[in-house]
Structures are given as structure tokens and as C-alpha cells.
Amino acid sequence: xxxxxxxxxxxDFGFLDAYVGVMKGVILGIAxxxxxxxxxxxxxxxxxxxxxxxxxxxxxxxxxxxxxVGVVDPGVGTARRAIAVQASHGTFVGPDxxxxxxxLADQGAIDRETGALLSGRAVALADERYWLQPVSRTFHGRxxxxxxxxxxxxxADLASFGPAIATLETGVANxxxxxxxxxYGSIVHIDRFGNAIxxxxxxxxxxxxxxxxxxxxxxxxxxxxxxxxxVALVGSSGLIEIAEANASAARTLGLGVGDPIVAKMxx
Amino acid sequence: xxxxxxxxxxxDFGFLDAYVGVMKGVILGIAxxxxxxxxxxxxxxxxxxxxxxxxxxxxxxxxxxxxxVGVVDPGVGTARRAIAVQASHGTFVGPDxxxxxxxLADQGAIDRETGALLSGRAVALADERYWLQPVSRTFHGRxxxxxxxxxxxxxADLASFGPAIATLETGVANxxxxxxxxxYGSIVHIDRFGNAIxxxxxxxxxxxxxxxxxxxxxxxxxxxxxxxxxVALVGSSGLIEIAEANASAARTLGLGVGDPIVAKMxx
Amino acid sequence: xxxxxxxxxxxDFGFLDAYVGVMKGVILGIAxxxxxxxxxxxxxxxxxxxxxxxxxxxxxxxxxxxxxVGVVDPGVGTARRAIAVQASHGTFVGPDxxxxxxxLADQGAIDRETGALLSGRAVALADERYWLQPVSRTFHGRxxxxxxxxxxxxxADLASFGPAIATLETGVANxxxxxxxxxYGSIVHIDRFGNAIxxxxxxxxxxxxxxxxxxxxxxxxxxxxxxxxxVALVGSSGLIEIAEANASAARTLGLGVGDPIVAKMxx
Numbered sequence: 001x002x003x004x005x006x007x008x009x010x011x012d013f014g015f016l017d018a019y020v021g022v023m024k025g026v027i028l029g030i031a032x033x034x035x036x037x038x039x040x041x042x043x044x045x046x047x048x049x050x051x052x053x054x055x056x057x058x059x060x061x062x063x064x065x066x067x068x069v070g071v072v073d074p075g076v077g078t079a080r081r082a083i084a085v086q087a088s089h090g091t092f093v094g095p096d097x098x099x100x101x102x103x104l105a106d107q108g109a110i111d112r113e114t115g116a117l118l119s120g121r122a123v124a125l126a127d128e129r130y131w132l133q134p135v136s137r138t139f140h141g142r143x144x145x146x147x148x149x150x151x152x153x154x155x156a157d158l159a160s161f162g163p164a165i166a167t168l169e170t171g172v173a174n175x176x177x178x179x180x181x182x183x184y185g186s187i188v189h190i191d192r193f194g195n196a197i198x199x200x201x202x203x204x205x206x207x208x209x210x211x212x213x214x215x216x217x218x219x220x221x222x223x224x225x226x227x228x229x230x231v232a233l234v235g236s237s238g239l240i241e242i243a244e245a246n247a248s249a250a251r252t253l254g255l256g257v258g259d260p261i262v263a264k265m266x267x
Numbered sequence: 268x269x270x271x272x273x274x275x276x277x278x279d280f281g282f283l284d285a286y287v288g289v290m291k292g293v294i295l296g297i298a299x300x301x302x303x304x305x306x307x308x309x310x311x312x313x314x315x316x317x318x319x320x321x322x323x324x325x326x327x328x329x330x331x332x333x334x335x336v337g338v339v340d341p342g343v344g345t346a347r348r349a350i351a352v353q354a355s356h357g358t359f360v361g362p363d364x365x366x367x368x369x370x371l372a373d374q375g376a377i378d379r380e381t382g383a384l385l386s387g388r389a390v391a392l393a394d395e396r397y398w399l400q401p402v403s404r405t406f407h408g409r410x411x412x413x414x415x416x417x418x419x420x421x422x423a424d425l426a427s428f429g430p431a432i433a434t435l436e437t438g439v440a441n442x443x444x445x446x447x448x449x450x451y452g453s454i455v456h457i458d459r460f461g462n463a464i465x466x467x468x469x470x471x472x473x474x475x476x477x478x479x480x481x482x483x484x485x486x487x488x489x490x491x492x493x494x495x496x497x498v499a500l501v502g503s504s505g506l507i508e509i510a511e512a513n514a515s516a517a518r519t520l521g522l523g524v525g526d527p528i529v530a531k532m533x534x
Numbered sequence: 535x536x537x538x539x540x541x542x543x544x545x546d547f548g549f550l551d552a553y554v555g556v557m558k559g560v561i562l563g564i565a566x567x568x569x570x571x572x573x574x575x576x577x578x579x580x581x582x583x584x585x586x587x588x589x590x591x592x593x594x595x596x597x598x599x600x601x602x603v604g605v606v607d608p609g610v611g612t613a614r615r616a617i618a619v620q621a622s623h624g625t626f627v628g629p630d631x632x633x634x635x636x637x638l639a640d641q642g643a644i645d646r647e648t649g650a651l652l653s654g655r656a657v658a659l660a661d662e663r664y665w666l667q668p669v670s671r672t673f674h675g676r677x678x679x680x681x682x683x684x685x686x687x688x689x690a691d692l693a694s695f696g697p698a699i700a701t702l703e704t705g706v707a708n709x710x711x712x713x714x715x716x717x718y719g720s721i722v723h724i725d726r727f728g729n730a731i732x733x734x735x736x737x738x739x740x741x742x743x744x745x746x747x748x749x750x751x752x753x754x755x756x757x758x759x760x761x762x763x764x765v766a767l768v769g770s771s772g773l774i775e776i777a778e779a780n781a782s783a784a785r786t787l788g789l790g791v792g793d794p795i796v797a798k799m800x801x
Contacts, residue, residue, distance in 0.1 A: 224611030
């Protein structure tokens with residue numbers, strides 16, 4: 001157990017409400033030495049694909065012992081499982097709806113298609129002794145995920161929280177499809193600057209790919225944002241993004257999350 | 268004094284400005300070991316009722332030793348008192364304008380109507396040795412409330428800060444009125460998902476109340492958000508809220524903070 | 535080295551993305567005992583003048599040992615230098631583009647006009663051993679500034695990070711011009727309440743200045759926000775601001791960042 005265990009939070013709760021503060025109060029009440037870092041609380045309400053993308057790009061920059069709580073949870077109060085997954089780089093706590101799949105597949109912990117656990121450990125949260133009582137029907141972030149994360153931060157073993165599971169729900173995935181010498185991907189996030197980030201991995205594209213997005217054809221990758229006009233480049237997330245110097249490429253092109261982007265692979 | 272004393276902040280300062288960061292700099296300069304948690308800084312400017320609601324729903328999820336600083340302060344620079352109140356569940360520091368009344372009445376520390384202290388201790392902040400000098404006319408959050416909270420976090424006794432007081436200003440309250448077999452309440456908060464949260468306590472309503480809100484009559488309470496259409500349910504705050512699955516009930520119904528909601532009590 | 539070294543963050547990254555959380559993950563991975571405080575992440579994209587103002591108003595309320603990271607960085611990926619500057623009140627880490635100049639000139643560490651270092655120490659960040667590898671072209675906040683700040687927080691000497699430099703880029707400054715018995719300044723920030731904050735120092739104006747802003751002439755300074763109508767007063771930043779009780783002066787007057795304000799100095 002680290003002296004200052006690290007807990008990250010990713011939710012669609014925003015800061016208009018007390019929800020995030022309340023989760024932190026619960027965590028620090030159980031694990032006063034924990035350090036809590038917000039990844040984002042501005043996920044679009046119930047947009048699992050966006051939350052999955054943010055966790056995927058963020059987890060690798062945190063220490064491997066970090067506990068990542070993710071709560072975008074349209075199925076709260078229904079039969080969807082609550083889970084905790086311990087992978088080589090991070091422990092993940094939240095609903096079993098695909099929110100962690102990109103981060104887990106990225107590090108080889110699960111199979112991206114089937115959700116089968118390939119390494120590490122996963123449990124379904126079942127032991128109610130670790131939960132806040134009474135458990136509300138609408139706020140498992142406070143009543144289940146926050147206290148479980150805090151007990152993990154105090155050093156409780158993953159096996160304490162419930163029975164082992166072998167397969168996760170993959171839920172929303174954004175798989176890239178390869179067909180006829182082209183890669184078919186999509187926009188997974190628009191950042192604050194209007195950069196449109198895709199799920200295309202530049203390592204699959206070669207040095208000078210031809211990209212089609214929003215009716216535009218872009219030849220090759222730019223080294224930085226400064227060259228002017230709409231460019232494609234390898235963004236800080238390690239993925240292909242569409243950007244415009246000192247402007248919003250998403251606004252200029254009318255791009256939104258989910259829009260298609262196609263790459264012609266080099267021969 | 269806890270090893271890592273906990274301080275929460277609730278203000279209408281937003282994050283566009285440096286105000287919140289500056290308060291944290293002041294607190295950590297005095298009490299470096301303090302842990303600071305934001306409850307919300309997105310209270311509508313000068314909306315005391317909303318701040319009071321957020322503190323009321325949040326305080327109980329923090330450890331009882333937490334120091335809660337609340338700064339929604341339209342009267343800053345005038346003669347309104349600055350106070351600190353130590354109750355069984357939390358110490359509250361801020362202007363004496365009703366911002367803490369819901370949280371204090373909720374735990375029986377004050378009389379909701381008169382503001383008379385029923386338990387715990389309260390002082391008017393008067394000893395300027397604990398303040399930042401010079402005290403500005405416009406930012407007591409930085410100059411008075413942050414340093415006082417920090418000295419409390421370091422273990423200073425409440426009595427050090429000024430003379431005891433016996434009654435608080437109740438300011439804005441949102442009392443529920445009972446008349447002719449009906450409870451007349453109001454909407455106190457619209458959350459990020461568009462759920463409209465009322466001040467109606469479900470324990471006063473029985474299992475199948477009839478609610479009237481925005482011209483709509485709702486029969487009974489739903490178990491969760493999934494049932495479709497506009498529903499009433501017991502929200503995570505423990506109060507009656509009006510919700511719509513995957514949509515904003517507030518937008519659908521045109522509901523805002525302060526709007527009336529009426530419950531027909533069961534016989 | 536303090537037991538809990540303090541690091542502040544000021545960026546234009548917003549909270550829609552994981553950028554801020556990722557910087558914190560990097561910092562806490564290197565310096566787990568560091569305390570991190572957000573000053574603001576809502577700086578308008580690439581608005582250096584606004585970031586410089588926020589840092590100038592905030593730095594003095596933090597302990598002198600605080601490490602302030604500022605990342606508003608339109609030149610990221612180009613040849614602009616990365617720097618760290620140790621002044622009597624704070625150490626500043628970020629791009630060499632003027633973002634720290636107001637805070638440094640304010641405490642006499644640099645010459646406001648030429649950028650020449652007058653006291654303290656400054657280095658160009660050059661030693662790549664302190665950086666995350668590989669360094670991206672677009673996110674030096676994560677790859678250079680966060681790890682350098684964390685190593686400073688652990689006690690590394692400033693000289694470790696690169697060669698000493700004698701002059702900083704002053705970049706955007708908002709100098710106040712004096713001409714014909716008048717001071718010509720500008721609005722540097724609109725706060726959440728719509729108060730328009732100028733770069734005019736009240737100490738240069740005397741007790742009853744005459745101000746011209748947005749076609750309006752304002753005689754004298756008000757003691758607080760309560761007097762009604764549009765007023766000028768000394769705001770919490772110590773600068774002249776234009777305010778309106780319970781309303782947005784910026785909206786009423788159509789004021790924005792960069793707009794002129796003129797003060798007639800007393801004879």
C-alpha cells in the first residue's frame with residue numbers, strides 16, 4: 001500500500017452538483033491519506049465511448065498502483081454488474097458496461113472483442129459490507145464505487161469484494177474496421193480547442209496516409225499545429241487527430257463525436 | 268486534530284477566475300497538511316437557496332470533523348456577520364446569511380424557523396489576528412473565511428475567533444407549507460441531467476403520493492430512472508425529484524429553481 | 535524541501551479533456567507527497583494576457599515555496615524556449631512567452647519592459663533526463679513542465695534542469711501608458727460576475743479619479759458593490775474594476791478583454 005494511494009475519478013456528473021464532492025468526502029472518510037485526481041467530470045451525460053476514450057488516454061500517465069473510478073452509468077439501479085479489475089497498470093472500479101474496456105484492452109488485460117480477461121484479476125462487487133448503507137437506486141458512485149475504491153486504497157485485497165469473473169461487458173467499443181485497403185474509424189472526442197480526435201492508430205497507417213473526413217481529403221501528417229489550415233497529425237493521445245491552427249477544426253468542418261474518418265493505407 | 272484535516276469549499280466563484288485557487292493557497296499556507304475538497308463552485312451567482320441545498324445534501328457524507336467553508340455572499344463589505352458554527356456533524360465557516368441553515372437544521376443544531384442554536388457552538392468572527400491583512404471589501408472568502416478555516420484545521424478552538432452567538436440568520440429558507448391535506452414545496456435545484464430536485468421529504472408523503480408540478484399530475488413514485496416518461500422518485504439526496512429517462516425533465520417541463528410542487532398527502 | 539510541496543496549475547486546457555488530470559498523474563507519480571492546486575484551467579484558448587493576469591493576482595497568496603506551472607502555449611512544438619524561474623515569491627515553470635512576466639515584474643524579479651532578470655535565477659529547460667519520453671509535439675505540459683515541476687517539488691536544484699538565462703521574453707504585456715495627464719489602460723479580465731478588471735493601479739490615481747470606459751464617465755471610487763448602478767472600485771485583485779451590483783457590468787456596457795479604460799490623474 002503506497003503512503004499516499006492515488007484515486008482518479010472520471011464521471012459525467014459535472015461540477016454544477018455536489019455529486020463529485022460527495023464521492024470525495026466518502027473516499028477521504030474511509031481512506032484519509034488517499035490523493036484524489038479528477039480526470040474529467042464533463043463527459044457528455046451517458047456517453048460511454050467518450051469516457052472510455054478519456055480513461056484510455058489518461059491511465060498510462062498515472063502510477064500503476066492508481067485506482068481509477070469511472071462512473072458513466074445509464075444502467076444504475078438495474079441489473080448491470082458493478083466490478084473492480086486489477087490490471088498491470090491500474091485498478092479500475094465502476095459499472096460493467098464497457099467504460100474500462102479501451103484502457104484494459106490497450107494494456108492487454110482483456111480481449112477487445114469478447115471482453116475475456118487475459119491477465120490480472122476481476123471481481124463482481126457483491127460484499128455489501130464495503131458499501132454505504134442504505135444503497136440508493138440512483139447514485140452507486142457514492143454508495144458503492146467510492147467506498148470500494150477507498151477500501152482498495154487502504155489495502156483491502158480485490159478478492160474481498162466479491163466473486164471472480166472471467167469476462168467483462170465490452171459495451172460500446174469503437175473498433176476500427178479494415179476493408180479494401182482502407183481503415184474505417186470514427187471521431188471519439190472533440191477537445192477544448194476543437195481538435196477532433198479519432199480512433200485511428202498512426203502505427204497502422206505508414207508515414208504519409210491519405211485521410212478522408214467531413215468531405216475533405218488530407219494528404220500526409222503535419223509535424224505540429226502551426227502550418228496553417230486543416231491538418232492531420234499525431235496528437236498527444238497517440239492517435240490521429242484533425243486540427244486547425246488557432247481555430248476549431250471541429251467547428252470549421254462541422255465534426256462531432258461518432259463521425260466517420262477513413263484512412264487509405266499505404267501499400 | 269486529524270492528521271489530514273478536511274476542508275470543503277462551496278462558492279459561487281466558478282473556475283473562470285483565480286478566486287478558488289487563491290483560497291486554497293491561503294489555506295495550505297497556514298495548514299499545509301489540510302485536504303481540500305470542492306463541493307461546488309458553480310452555484311448560480313448569489314443564489315443562497317441553491318448553496319444551502321448543496322451543503323445540506325453533501326455534509327453528511329463527509330467525516331464529522333470536516334470544516335465546511337461556504338461563500339455565497341451578496342452582503343460582502345456590508346454589516347452582515349461572519350460566523351463559524353461547530354455542530355455534531357461538521358464545522359461551518361462563512362457569512363451569516365442562511366447558507367448553512369438547511370445543513371444545521373437537518374442535524375438538529377438550529378431551529379429552522381428562528382435560527383436559534385439548539386446544540387453545538389457558534390461564534391461571530393471578530394478576532395482580526397486570524398485574518399489576512401488588509402481585509403478587502405469584496406473578497407472575505409480569501410481574507411477571512413479561508414484563514415479561519417485553516418486555523419480551525421490546525422486545531423484552534425472555536426472560541427478563539429470571536430464571541431459566542433445564540434441565533435443565526437435563517438435568510439432564505441425553503442420551508443414546506445402544509446395546508447388542507449396538501450404539502451406545498453418548491454424546486455431547489457436542477458442537476459446536470461435536468462432532474463428537478465424538490466424540498467419535499469418522501470417520509471411525509473407515504474408510499475403512493477400524488478404530485479402536481481408544472482401542470483402535470485404524477486401518481487406514485489418510480490423505483491428508478493428507467494421506466495420511461497416523466498417520473499417522480501426519491502433521488503440520491505433523499506428528497507423527491509422529477510426525472511425523465513435519458514432526457515432533461517427540467518427542459519421538458521420548463522422547470523426552474525423556485526417553481527412550486529404540490530403533494531397530496533395520503534390519508 | 536517542504537513536507538507537502540505545493541504545485542499550482544494555470545492552463546487553457548479546460549476540464550472537458552483529460553489533459554489536466556494527466557498532468558496531475560505525472561506529477562504525483564514523481565512526487566507523491568506534492569499538493570496540487572488549480573488556479574484556473576478556463577483561460578481562453580491561447581489568451582496569454584489573461585493567464586498572466588490570473589497568475590499575477592494569485593501567486594502572492596500562495597506560500598513563497600510554491601511551484602507555479604503555467605501552460606498557455608500557442609508556440610508548442612516550435613522553437614520557443616521552456617523555462618523555470620525561481621523568484622523570491624514562487625518558482626515558475628512553463629513556456630518562455632510572457633505568461634509569468636506580470637507575476638515576476640510585480641515582485642521585482644524582472645524588468646517589465648526588457649524582461650531582464652533582476653533577482654532570483656532562471657534556466658532554459660534542456661536536460662531531457664527530467665522529461666517524459668518520448669516528448670510529444672503538442673503537449674509539453676505533460677511531457678516537460680509537469681515532470682520538471684515534480685522534480686523541483688522533490689528538491690532538485692534549479693541548475694539541474696538547464697543553462698542559466700538572463701532575459702525572458704516579455705511577450706504580451708499590458709503596459710499602462712501615461713500621456714497628457716491621463717493613464718491609458720485596458721480591461722485584462724472579465725470575472726464570473728461580469729466585473730471588468732483593468733490593469734490600472736489605484737495607487738497611481740489618487741482618491742477620486744475620473745474614469746472613462748465604454749463611453750461612460752465614472753467619478754470616484756465606490757466602497758463596495760452595493761451602491762447601485764455601474765461603479766468603479768478597487769477589486770480584490772488590488773486593481774481598478776468596473777462593477778454593477780447584482781448584475782454584469784461587462785454585459786451592461788458590452789465590455790470585453792482588451793477594451794480601453796482611461797483615467798484622468800488628479801493634479
